[in-house]
Amino acid sequence: MIVGFGVFILALLKKSDDLKRGGLAVLFAIALVSLPTYMTGYSAQKSVKGMPGIAQGVVDLHQRSALMAMIFMEATGVAAWYGLWHSRRRMRSGAANTAAVLLLGAITIGLMSSAANVGGEIRHPEILATPETIPATEGLLAPHWLASDFITKYQYSHPWAWKTLETIHFMGLCLLFGVVLVGNMRLLGWMRNAPLEGFHRLLPWGVWGFVANAVTGMLFFIGQAFQYIENPAFHWKMLCILLAGADVLYLTWHDEVWELRANQTAPPMVKILAASQIVLWIGVIYFGRMLPYLGDAF
Amino acid sequence: MAVLQWIQNLRISTSIAESDSLWWGYAWWLFIHAVGMGLTAGLGFIVCLRLLGVGRQIPVSSFRVLFPLFWIGFYVNLLSGTLLFMTDATGIARVWELYAKLVCLGLALVVMSRLRRFIDSDQSEGAIPPQIRSMAYACIVLWLAVITSGRLIAYAVEANGATI
Numbered sequence A: 001m002i003v004g005f006g007v008f009i010l011a012l013l014k015k016s017d018d019l020k021r022g023g024l025a026v027l028f029a030i031a032l033v034s035l036p037t038y039m040t041g042y043s044a045q046k047s048v049k050g051m052p053g054i055a056q057g058v059v060d061l062h063q064r065s066a067l068m069a070m071i072f073m074e075a076t077g078v079a080a081w082y083g084l085w086h087s088r089r090r091m092r093s094g095a096a097n098t099a100a101v102l103l104l105g106a107i108t109i110g111l112m113s114s115a116a117n118v119g120g121e122i123r124h125p126e127i128l129a130t131p132e133t134i135p136a137t138e139g140l141l142a143p144h145w146l147a148s149d150f151i152t153k154y155q156y157s158h159p160w161a162w163k164t165l166e167t168i169h170f171m172g173l174c175l176l177f178g179v180v181l182v183g184n185m186r187l188l189g190w191m192r193n194a195p196l197e198g199f200h201r202l203l204p205w206g207v208w209g210f211v212a213n214a215v216t217g218m219l220f221f222i223g224q225a226f227q228y229i230e231n232p233a234f235h236w237k238m239l240c241i242l243l244a245g246a247d248v249l250y251l252t253w254h255d256e257v258w259e260l261r262a263n264q265t266a267p268p269m270v271k272i273l274a275a276s277q278i279v280l281w282i283g284v285i286y287f288g289r290m291l292p293y294l295g296d297a298f
Numbered sequence B: 001m002a003v004l005q006w007i008q009n010l011r012i013s014t015s016i017a018e019s020d021s022l023w024w025g026y027a028w029w030l031f032i033h034a035v036g037m038g039l040t041a042g043l044g045f046i047v048c049l050r051l052l053g054v055g056r057q058i059p060v061s062s063f064r065v066l067f068p069l070f071w072i073g074f075y076v077n078l079l080s081g082t083l084l085f086m087t088d089a090t091g092i093a094r095v096w097e098l099y100a101k102l103v104c105l106g107l108a109l110v111v112m113s114r115l116r117r118f119i120d121s122d123q124s125e126g127a128i129p130p131q132i133r134s135m136a137y138a139c140i141v142l143w144l145a146v147i148t149s150g151r152l153i154a155y156a157v158e159a160n161g162a163t164i
Helices: A002-014 A017-048 A056-088 A095-123 A131-137 A148-157 A159-188 A196-223 A232-253 A268-289 B002-009 B011-018 B026-051 B060-087 B096-120 B130-159
Strands: none
Touching: A002 A017, A002 A095, A017 A056, A017 A095, A017 A196, A017 A232, A056 A095, A056 A148, A056 A196, A056 A232, A148 A159, A148 A196, A159 A196, A159 A268, A159 B026, A159 B130, A196 B026, A232 A268, A268 B026, B002 B011, B002 B060, B011 B026, B011 B060, B026 B060, B026 B096, B026 B130, B060 B096, B096 B130
16 A cells, blocks of 8 residues: 555656556555455454453454545545546546545555554553553544444344345446446457447446445445355455456556557457456356355345 | 246246255356346446447447347346246235336336337437437436345345245
């Protein structure tokens, strides 16, 4: 995160567009990897639970502050993606986008170090001066409604919450899948009379479909972490998402792809990636649907 | 109703409902239904977005090729949806969400056919007329309604105490 942010600042100082895109790409990749990284925290939480010398209050505080940091990391990732997207439209990404990446990135680094600080105290209670230091970072930085317990209880006491999240998750699926399908179909040789530029304009809709599903998906996960962390279907689903994300990053990065005008065909390597992209998203749907059947999610 | 009971007791219905196989059982058909949903509602959204002005560089006529895929998705879901219904015909026929979904789906198909006629015609080369734009908006809302009511069928059946 600090590397990506550093590259981005360096690029601004040196006024280098290539370097700036590099920084944005690193920030986008980290935002994607942050999702499963946050999730591994629940496995860790399970293994330290009940261990002597572990203060549950500190563990919970670490979870809340890490979630807060992740929310800002994901927002930084979306802003970084927009920066990359703008650079493809041969327009310099606006000052507003640069400002958003800078602001969100700086807040994320602050929140991450605060979360890391609390995390360090979990196994090293000796550095905690007094137990009263815990509430010091609470409030704004780690609000109580970000606690897993709070989210779980909310889901149980409001049955409509889960249904609404699922419905939005399915709507996001359709939007994302539609964009993935038509964009990659063009790369594979369908709709050849259209320049790729037009499909480029559709991409933000796919990204917002993904954001909708990342938000609703994280809320399922946080509320019911223990039906996912050891669920093989879930591991496969995350793997497919990460690989598809790597595909997206590569295709975004690749100049040759976006130069495709009407009636031009994509190079074979790009076609392979386009086909793999469609297969990977069908894989995401497959393992998502199999969560209750290969594992025991509901 | 006797006929619903009869459908539910057919060998094909019970074999899906009772199968643990990942290639034939209930889970498999749910997956197929989700992919079909992605093809129909997903492509429906994209066609409507283009008619509303997103991605103007794409000639509207190039989307003609999407409609066969859309109809493949529709028939896949007609089949998978029917099979899923057969596994619990008595339970699913009792919830109003099923009928809401079928009505919205019927309307969505009517609007999609009308949009297709426009896209297939020479008119699609020019500016998008206002009534086509309104239809595109209506179409998006209808697909969202189909997804929502479809999702709610599962919860309504569960609340009624279904076996699956």
